[in-house]
Amino acid sequence: DTGSAAAVPIDDVDIAYVTPVTIGTPPQTLQLDFDTGSSDLWVFSSHTPASQVRGQEIYSPNKSSTAKLLEGHTWSITYGDGSASRGNVYVDNFTVGGLSVAQQAVQTAQQVSSSFTSETNIDGLLGLGFSTLNTVSPKSQLTFFDNAKASLDSPVFTVDLKAQAAGTYDFGFIDKAKYTGEITYVPVNTNPGYWTFTSSGYAVGSGSFSSQSITGIADTGTSLVYLPTAIVTAYYRQVSGATNSRNYGGYVFPCSSALPTFTFGVGDARFTIPSSYISYSPIAPGSSTCFGGLQSSSGLGINIWGDVALKAAFVVFNGANPPTIGWAKK
Numbered sequence: 001d002t003g004s005a006a007a008v009p010i011d012d013v014d015i016a017y018v019t020p021v022t023i024g025t026p027p028q029t030l031q032l033d034f035d036t037g038s039s040d041l042w043v044f045s046s047h048t049p050a051s052q053v054r055g056q057e058i059y060s061p062n063k064s065s066t067a068k069l070l071e072g073h074t075w076s077i078t079y080g081d082g083s084a085s086r087g088n089v090y091v092d093n094f095t096v097g098g099l100s101v102a103q104q105a106v107q108t109a110q111q112v113s114s115s116f117t118s119e120t121n122i123d124g125l126l127g128l129g130f131s132t133l134n135t136v137s138p139k140s141q142l143t144f145f146d147n148a149k150a151s152l153d154s155p156v157f158t159v160d161l162k163a164q165a166a167g168t169y170d171f172g173f174i175d176k177a178k179y180t181g182e183i184t185y186v187p188v189n190t191n192p193g194y195w196t197f198t199s200s201g202y203a204v205g206s207g208s209f210s211s212q213s214i215t216g217i218a219d220t221g222t223s224l225v226y227l228p229t230a231i232v233t234a235y236y237r238q239v240s241g242a243t244n245s246r247n248y249g250g251y252v253f254p255c256s257s258a259l260p261t262f263t264f265g266v267g268d269a270r271f272t273i274p275s276s277y278i279s280y281s282p283i284a285p286g287s288s289t290c291f292g293g294l295q296s297s298s299g300l301g302i303n304i305w306g307d308v309a310l311k312a313a314f315v316v317f318n319g320a321n322p323p324t325i326g327w328a329k330k
């Protein structure tokens with residue numbers, strides 16, 4: 001089996017991407033944020049208080065003839081950005097881009113935090129992290145990828161995110177038309193359950209490449225790139241008027257400033273993030289102050305290669321044993 005579905009930016013700065021999925025019988029279509037940085041599949045639902053729903057599509061298990069309540073099971077998750085949700089659990093038929101799983105655990109939200117309510121284009125999340133991170137209790141549940149893996153032609157999914165355009169999530173195959181040159185594979189540390197790998201270093205603009213190990217997670221659910229302060233200060237030192245603003249919570253700079261590119265290494269391969277991806281967004285509509293797509297990870301305790309980096313590559317999440325992650329130019 002294989003599957004392929006679109007990854008569509010939800011706004012004009014690629015803050016997040018959504019992918020259509022169908023749940024139940026007859027099929028209910030929702031747009032989910034595929035998230036390699038978590039492992040819960042949860043949806044806005046008929047159990048979500050109306051006061052917390054602002055136009056999102058909902059999943060109604062009582063309208064699905066194939067839905068079954070997972071008696072006595074609950075879930076509760078808090079994300080890196082402080083957002084949170086919790087609820088109960090059903091199993092139902094679940095399809096992504098032609099790839100179906102019969103009894104997928106679908107976590108229905110009984111409570112979502114304000115950031116989810118205000119993100120009106122996201123109807124829920126589909127975790128693509130390792131199932132060890134799943135929060136369902138008393139029995140944790142498998143991700144869509146783990147449930148589908150045995151039936152896939154190859155135990156992989158690939159991520160091709162684009163700037164202000166629809167990309168794809170492919171399951172079970174590697175599409176040679178989506179990348180150029182070779183794919184460089186590196187080991188993944190699955191503890192505690194993220195796609196954690198080690199980059200081989202970085203360069204700012206046309207500067208020399210600094211070979212150093214940068215361990216971090218590949219996270220499709222995070223918009224920006226968060227790296228050690230020393231690297232980030234070296235970058236913004238090249239940006240006139242840049243400052244690390246407590247007020248705006250990160251590095252900002254005049255939108256008119258020329259930005260260097262940022263290159264990161266994966267093994268011997270080099271990936272360059274265009275300046276345009278790092279000139280992320282005005283701090284408010286029409287403002288001449290811009291917020292950077294590269295920020296310090298010092299407050300996070302983890303380095304994160306988010307969408308700003310993933311957009312610059314074709315990435316293979318190889319779920320074989322042992323798992324690896326592959327990066328290619330495109």
Ligand SMILES: N[C@H]1[C@H](O)[C@@H](Sc2ccccc2)[C@@H]2OC[C@H]1O2
Pocket residue numbers: 016033035036037038079080081083115116119122125219220221222223
């Ligand atoms: N893995 C990421 C996750 O997908 C999002 S959850 C989210 C919250 C609001 C809006 C959209 C998504 C959150 O930010 C970083 C990390 O946690």
